[in-house]
Amino acid sequence: MSASISGAQPARPSGALLFRAGLITVVVAVAANLIVRAILGLFMTFDPAFLPLTFGPIAIFTALGVALGALVFAFIARRSARPNRTWRIVAVVALIVSILPNFASMANPSAMPFPGGTAAGFAVLILFHIVAGLVAIVLLPRLAHTK
Numbered sequence: 554m555s556a557s558i559s560g561a562q563p564a565r566p567s568g569a570l571l572f573r574a575g576l577i578t579v580v581v582a583v584a585a586n587l588i589v590r591a592i593l594g595l596f597m598t599f600d601p602a603f604l605p606l607t608f609g610p611i612a613i614f615t616a617l618g619v620a621l622g623a624l625v626f627a628f629i630a631r632r633s634a635r636p637n638r639t640w641r642i643v644a645v646v647a648l649i650v651s652i653l654p655n656f657a658s659m660a661n662p663s664a665m666p667f668p669g670g671t672a673a674g675f676a677v678l679i680l681f682h683i684v685a686g687l688v689a690i691v692l693l694p695r696l697a698h699t700k
Contacts, residue, residue, distance in 0.1 A: 566699060571623075575693070576623075577618055579615075579620050579694055583615045590677075593680075599674065600669030600670075602668045603669030603674050604667065604669050606678070618651070622644060622693070625640075625644075630699050637699050645686075648683070648686035652679045655679045660668065662674070666675075
């Protein structure tokens with residue numbers, strides 16, 4: 554009896570490939586957010602007391618968030634029959650959930666524990682979430698060669 558080709562499992566990406574994809578995605582997302590921050594700095598003035606909009610925290614929190622996303626992607630890529638579709642759904646939901654606190658902060662910046670925070674500052678944080686999220690949503694599956 555011969556096995557059916559259509560029932561074959563798709564090849565799962567190796568751990569090394571997933572690690573490399575995650576690392577590259579983290580670097581690209583951090584660079585993208587730092588570039589966005591630099592460009593915005595040409596047109597906007599940011600209160601230096603509002604630490605979430607300084608370069609160090611932008612790099613650190615972008616790296617942490619995208620690295621966590623890469624771990625989730627690796628889990629999905631190794632276990633799902635349709636990893637790209639599953640990843641897009643999970644990542645978009647996570648992105649939406651991640652920006653909700655910033656919308657709340659925009660409504661009442663003075664209630665947040667960040668000195669110097671303004672509605673515009675929290676809107677910029679939302680932009681950083683979107684930039685990093687889009688980089689991860691698009692780049693991880695391409696670099697990991699999943700379908």
